[in-house]
Amino acid sequence: MQAARLITDGRNASLLAVLLALAVSALVPSTAAAQAPSFGVHSQAISDFEADRMARGGVRSTRMTFKWSRVQPLEDGPYDWTFYDRLMARTASHGIDVLPIIIGSPDYAAPLGSQQPTSKEDKRRFETFVTALVARYGNNGSFWRANPSRPAVPVRAWQVWNEPNLRNFWLPRPRPRSYVRFLDSTRDAIRRADPNAAIVLAGMPETKRSLPMSEFLRRMYQVKGFKRLVDAVAVHSYSTDAQGVLAVAKKQRRVMRKAGDSKTPIWITELGWGSDGPAGHPLVKTEAVQASLLKQAFGLLRANAERLSLQRVYWYDFRDLNVAPGTPDAFFHHTGLFERDRTPKPAWAAFTSFVGGSPGSGAIPPNTTDLGLNGLLEDLP
Numbered sequence: 253m254q255a256a257r258l259i260t261d262g263r264n265a266s267l268l269a270v271l272l273a274l275a276v277s278a279l280v281p282s283t284a285a286a287q288a289p290s291f292g293v294h295s296q297a298i299s300d301f302e303a304d305r306m307a308r309g310g311v312r313s314t315r316m317t318f319k320w321s322r323v324q325p326l327e328d329g330p331y332d333w334t335f336y337d338r339l340m341a342r343t344a345s346h347g348i349d350v351l352p353i354i355i356g357s358p359d360y361a362a363p364l365g366s367q368q369p370t371s372k373e374d375k376r377r378f379e380t381f382v383t384a385l386v387a388r389y390g391n392n393g394s395f396w397r398a399n400p401s402r403p404a405v406p407v408r409a410w411q412v413w414n415e416p417n418l419r420n421f422w423l424p425r426p427r428p429r430s431y432v433r434f435l436d437s438t439r440d441a442i443r444r445a446d447p448n449a450a451i452v453l454a455g456m457p458e459t460k461r462s463l464p465m466s467e468f469l470r471r472m473y474q475v476k477g478f479k480r481l482v483d484a485v486a487v488h489s490y491s492t493d494a495q496g497v498l499a500v501a502k503k504q505r506r507v508m509r510k511a512g513d514s515k516t517p518i519w520i521t522e523l524g525w526g527s528d529g530p531a532g533h534p535l536v537k538t539e540a541v542q543a544s545l546l547k548q549a550f551g552l553l554r555a556n557a558e559r560l561s562l563q564r565v566y567w568y569d570f571r572d573l574n575v576a577p578g579t580p581d582a583f584f585h586h587t588g589l590f591e592r593d594r595t596p597k598p599a600w601a602a603f604t605s606f607v608g609g610s611p612g613s614g615a616i617p618p619n620t621t622d623l624g625l626n627g628l629l630e631d632l633p
Contacts, residue, residue, distance in 0.1 A: 299619035310609020473511035526583035
């Protein structure tokens with residue numbers, strides 16, 4: 253909060269730089285167990301008004317998708333960084349660290365935008381994009397050098413893909429060994445631009461729809477060299493209640509320990525409950541229950557953080573998702589701390605109370621002047 257006020261006032265630049273450096277460095281993975289995890293939010297496009305409410309509410313980090321298709325929609329076309337330049341300027345100006353999920357393929361590289369490139373040439377294009385992405389927004393990135401008057405909050409950790417244990421995110425079907433190869437080459441592409449960047453495993457749910465996280469993770473550890481590839485092992489800890497959220501993280505740690513990995517930190521990069529959605533779905537609750545479960549889950553995770561070496565926790569999502577007309581309803585369309593119209597839910601007050609921020613009052617104003625960062629129909633959860 254102090255950093256956010258300094259940014260707003262435009263004073264004490266040197267002190268601001270120190271504060272931001274300390275804040276961001278606290279979020280970088282280490283081998284030491286975390287005494288208390290950092291609590292952040294996943295978000296879609298962020299308006300300036302939303303970034304301000306986040307910062308005042310105590311959000312220090314947000315997780316977002318960074319898509320190759322948004323930067324290079326045409327095969328071998330020029331890179332267009334406009335969207336992410338504005339996004340990074342906006343979050344940095346409010347002292348918010350960004351955890352990018354590097355995911356997605358243009359239509360010339362994969363049948364679905366949520367799936368990985370498979371041809372040798374498209375894999376090469378993807379890796380070239382990843383190196384350029386990190387060189388722009390990572391440590392000593394060109395975006396920060398080109399804007400020395402702006403606060404610099406470089407990306408220090410990169411998450412490689414999302415939920416590869418589900419069919420809709422991995423072609424032709426979930427295969428742990430295939431993802432490990434992809435992780436290895438993407439890691440090399442990241443480290444070419446930033447040798448000190450932290451690599452975060454894709455988050456995965458403990459699902460019955462496809463390969464469960466625990467089985468997928470167990471098989472990855474059987475691949476020689478896997479353990480050295482990541483600095484944090486992510487999980488998507490969805491469950492019907494707060495105890496179940498903790499149980500998923502405990503199960504993940506058990507798999508890791510059996511594989512001889514008791515030190516790599518755990519990051520929960522998604523958890524949440526919908527305040528609306530399909531009737532009878534186990535993850536659909538009322539707004540009051542959603543807020544209560546947030547407090548319960550966060551409390552349990554904080555209490556067990558040292559034992560689990562749990563470093564970060566991200567609530568999914570900051571705001572209910574905008575979805576295309578005709579899209580079947582799903583619980584994750586309603587997991588936001590705010591409604592689609594930016595009216596806060598009780599869960600937002602619960603979040604800010606837990607992290608020591610201020611909830612503010614009323615709805616977040618709509619951003620009518622920046623349609624490029626507002627009201628987007630996101631095709632990836």
